[in-house]
Structure formats: structure tokens, C-alpha cells
Amino acid sequence: MKLMKYFICFLLIFLFGIKTTYAKTELVLLQNKVLFSIEKKQSFKSLEKEVQPNIGFLKGKSKFGEFEGSSTRINCDLPKRSIEVLANGVGTYTTKIKWGIHNVDARPFGNKGYWGKRIKQSDTRVEAYELKINPNNESFYVEHPNGGFVQFENLSSSALQDGKMILQPNNSFYHVYDKPPFLRQKVLDEAIRQVEAASAKNLTVEWLVSDQKALTQLTQYFSENNVNIMVKFLAE
Secondary structure (H helix, E strand, O other): OHHHHHHHHHHHHHHHHHHHHHHHOOOEEEOOEEEEEEEOOOOHHHOOOOEOOOOEOOOOOOOOOOOOOOEEEEEEOOOHHHHHHHHHOOOOOOEEEEEOOEEEEEEEEOOOEEEEEOOOOOOHHHHHHHHHHOOOOEEEEEEOOOOOEEEEOEEEOOEEEEEEOOOOOOOOOOOHHHOOHHHHHHHHHHHHHHHHHHHHOOOEEEEEEOOHHHHHHHHHHHHHOOOOEEEEEOOO
16 A cells, blocks of 8 residues: 555656646647747847647757746737748848949849948958948948939948948048048048938948058048048047
């Protein structure tokens, strides 16, 4: 009889443990709806799903959040395209645009312009600097009123951001007052074209530069020539 009592107690404890474990997390797939649990501070990019017949299992805290502390239950009815955005960090490219000699895969962003694939830079420092500005590895392209597109590294709120990585601090193209007039004019022409494209879309322009001297000289140069560009320092 004692052995029978121990066996029954053990069986009850075992069954209760299973019930508690299964009660912690759940994944219910019904038609096109995804129901899951996720911690408030957890990124959507960290989600990993393992779908089993009739029930989903969640493997550890590195995947779906368990019901611990303050967790939030979210009911998402996501179309396939939205799931792709969460998985890849960017949307689906639906068209192509012509930027210079490049045919760029792109997707419209309202009436402001296009997000598109970024053209890889041959210099590793410039490449890293652009990715620092936009880790999604995209560029933002704005149509110019006179035709063609103007490329920027990023669109942040209403500001178009263009990165200027200073490779040679002692001989930089953007140390404009150290350069002859025809080179200064090239910088001015680029800036004016950017402002024209941005203004047509009710946007502003920011230049992010990696050098303090370039910051000082460009700020003064744009001010003297009435070019509405905000120059900011962004370290390499």
C-alpha cells in the first residue's frame, strides 16, 4: 500500500508539472493568425518559430518570451508581406529606378521617394560609415524636379541624411577653403541639387561628416552661399 501511495503521489506531481510547463507559453496557429507571447523589451527580429502539428513549442528565452515578470501577450494578424518586413528588416522591393548608371531595386515610400538597395562602396571605411548611418543597408532616393534621382544614405523623420566620410584629413575634398574655386563649386553644385530635390518633397538635408574641420568649413560655406543644409558631426 505504501508503494501504491508513493506511486500515486509521484504520478500527480508529474502530471501537475507537465500542466504548469505547457501553461507557461503557447503558440496557436489558426488560419492566417499568429498568436504568441513576447517580452515587452524583446525585438521582433529575435523571434524564432518552430511549428508542430496542433501546437507550438517555445525553446528557451532566446526565442519566444516565457510568461515571467511583466510579459505582454500580442495578437497579430499579419499578412505575408508584413512577416517578411519583420524577418528581413526591410520591405519587399516592387520596382526598379534608374540612378546614374545603376538600375536599383526599390520600393515607394509614400510621395517622398524610394527606399532602395544601397550601392556597395569599394573603400571599407566608407562602406562601414554608410552602414553606421543606415544599418538596413539601404539608400533613400528622391526624384529631382528636373529629372533623375538624388541619393541619400537615410531618411530620418523629415531629414534626408548624406554621409561624408573624410578619408584624408590633411587633404579632404570637403575642406572647401583649402581648395581652388572650381573644386569648391563642385561641392556647392552637389549641395544645391540635393536641396532642390528635398524642398520639392518638403524635406530637409543633413550632411553627416566624420571630421571637425570639414564640419566648420562646410557650415560656413553653406551659410555664405544661402544653402539650407545642416552639417553635423558623426564620428567614424
